[in-house]
Amino acid sequence: MKVLICDEPGRLRLIERPEPVPAEGEALVRIRRVGICGTDFHIYQGKHPFLNYPRVMGHELSGTIERAPTGSGLRAGQNAYIVPYLSCGTCVACRKGVTNACQAISVLGVHCDGGMAELISVPAANVVPVGDTPLDDAAMIEFLAIGAHGVKRGGIAAADRVLVAGAGPIGMAAAIFAKARGAHVTVMDLREDRLAFTRDALGADALLPAGDAAEAEAAAATSGDLYDCVIDCTGNRAAMQRGFGFVGHGGRYVLVSVVRDDITFSDPEFHKRETTLLASRNAQPDDFAEVVRQMQAGRVPTAALRTHRGPLAAGADLFRDWLRPEAGVIKAILEV
Known part of the structure; x- marks a missing residue:
């Protein structure tokens, strides 16, 4: 063969x-x-x-x-x-x-x-x-299942405001399945073309350019509340550390990305917000099944x-x- x-x-x-x-x-x-x-x-x-x-x-x-x-x-x-x-x-x-x-x-x-x-x-x-x-x-089911698993790990519901950091394929998958749960989804990335794609093809509710003003723009867009759940799909250590600052009080932070470096964060901010930190690895059988269901429903x-x-x-x-x-x-x- x-x-x-x-x-x-x-x-x-x-x-x-x-x-x-x-x-x-x-x-x-x-x-x-x-x-x-x-x-x-x-x-x-x-x-x-x-x-x-x-x-x-x-x-x-x-x-x-x-x-x-x-x-x-x-x-x-x-x-x-x-x-x-x-x-x-x-x-x-x-x-x-x-x-x-x-x-x-x-x-x-x-x-x-x-x-x-x-x-x-x-x-x-x-x-x-x-x-x-x-x-x-x-x-395409496997890579989509990784995004679906991250969304499941974040316990995302229809009332949530979600920030997906990183508009690569996995980030796009996370945005798709967060939207399928009814959440309001903002996508953050440095690439304008990828951001536009998530809006035009995936139905992202808002876009956030990952420039120096991103924190201020996120705070303005959410009346200072920031996000109920942040899902990092950047694969970048600095971006992963930065993501803690976008999590609102009582919010969840899901790291789909994995890097070989140590990830650090401000402990006072982490405790003040009572942040829940979650790792998301690969996917489980029910995530694969969820992808198939959403495909059949025309949402992918x-x-x-x-x-x-x-x-x-x-x-x-x-x-x-x-x-x-x-x-x-x-x-x-x-x-x-």
């Missing part, structure tokens, strides 16, 4: 590998679409802190089931998406049902080889049929989010092109 492999930073090659042989309890899936995310670009650029090369990337996956184990409820010919988080099932987090925080989690395309290949074999429990959902949309503008596409065989050239800021990529899809 054909596989797109990243041998080292900046080097992608299309190679041939033997087809995988499913182990007991695994399903064999023919990959049809692979969504490209920031993690893939970081791997390609050599910026990912927890990765060994060579690596087959790809964790936003949809395809068609080729073979499934007896009793799995899956059958050949079904279209499906793949949950890329392989959890151990026995650690303290898994025993609590928090499989997204498994102590020994292995993520396809990061800790082990992923789906930039014609076929992949994964545990049957990680393969979810999608019915009539198009394969293009199914390949997948066609607008999906800005670029191309064949797996051209992946090496496409990665170089898609990395250019002027390319305007929001979500790119490789077709297998």
